[in-house]
Amino acid sequence: MIAEILKALFILLTVLMIAYLGRHYIFTLTVLKNSQKRKKDANAENIVYQPFVSILIPARNEERVIGRILQRMTKLTYPKDKTQIIVINDGSTDNTGIIAEEYAKVQSHITVVHRNKEEAGNGKAAALNAGFKYAKGEIVFCFDADYYPQRNILEKLVKEFTDPKVGAVQGRVVVLNEPQNMVTRLVTLERIGGYRVDQKARDSLGLIPQFGGTVGGLRRSLLECLGGWDESILAEDTDLTFRVYLAGYRIRYVYDAECYEEAVESWRAYWRQRYRWAKGHMQCAFKYMFKILKSGNLTLKEKIDGSLLLNVYFMPIFVLFSWIIGIPLFLSHPPQWLSISWAFMPIFLYSFVGNFAPFFEVGIGAYLDGRNRALWLIPLLIFAFLYNIPICTKALLDLAVSKITRKKNNYWAKTYHSGNGNTYIIN
């Protein structure tokens, strides 16, 4: 009886993994196909649509990087008289507020919102909501303090809002400090898989491109209707993605709107960041899984993709679980079907590498990006994958404990930015 249950569970897990693998295989094929086509929407560059925009930059103890992004913001090609930059100094104990104020003195379109120690430190969503109160723009953009955008990024992102169905846009994130060490190099590969292939394919196929919470913007009217950012969710970006879709709007991914980020530099920082992402994503999965399946505003393919996207952080746990079940099943005189699915295990394993892109997806992304040296590092992504198993397992266990005890334990583990990315900027 127990063996039968285990077999059924193993089959279920195998089917789930095949579904994810198939999804990423389709994404990779789509991007490959699109890469061979010439750009048809070249005319989109000629669309002149320049609404007043607000840019929110939440910053908590970011003295090493805040000057870099503010300096860059003053160099954007978007008209300054149509731009409002709001720095939210979220109770920083370093010089972040002072540096931002210095820029605000010289640049009239920069405003600094200071949050005192009592109200600050409750996460990015709370800081964004505080800044949003001062936003006057028709479109509200968010940029993290460690980011460094292209000069014409706003033009590229804003043009998508000419379509009234578009509620939000997302630009591409590229790692700035890639050569720093092995962690930054592996994060780069994950980002390539995620943004060069995954997001682009989801946009091309009319699925659900994810709003990443940075390098993106939303319609102010929509954001007001939605009530701003949900402060009880750790992955406020994923939460907003699904609220946008449930409200009947769409998100566009603008592949050529690039912004450079300072990736985490140590495995410890990687853990803290991914733990937050995993826990937040799982919170969203519990919150939206049934809502998206029931919603009349989503098409069938959006519902399927949305469900897979919501549950993606459970997959490393399922892989671990499938090993735990698979080994005893295999030992107890395996039937033919089990040895075949066991043979499939390496492919499954690599399906969930790092940022949940399989090796072939990362490889094709790196190739299309012309990142020849990065290609050699793909086998090392196994370490990032193995590291994600305890991260996601801990996130799920902590979430389960907080659900059972009804204690909200949404501590926002801030990612430390060293400012080492400045070395890689050529002025």
Place this chain on the structure above:
Amino acid sequence: MKRSDYLILSFSITGIIFCILLSYIFINKESTFILAVFNLLFITLTFPLDGKLIYKTCLLLLGNIVGAFLNYFFLLFTFLGIYCLGEFFNIICAILNPFANLVWIVSFWSISLAFLANSKKEGKDKI
């Protein structure tokens, strides 16, 4: 394409079929399955990339040879282990086999892409 290219192409395709057949007859079904998955991924995802068809086919043949040989050596290693350590070693090898295949598939994949990317770059440099 030149006549020599056609010859290399047919030789490579024959070699690939030969590797798959050999793996089925002399190794085990799992190795045939792994080779089939490798071929499917390689053909559908690497062949549409820039680069000469002849290079890609040769790489595919090389991948099949590497895969078949590694699986064959792993089988010999298993037999040796069983002879020295007993039947228990068979179970260990059966569990480790997918991971051994993982290593060569992913490594070969990244090396192949790097080779194709470099050959594309060299081609551009020459122009």
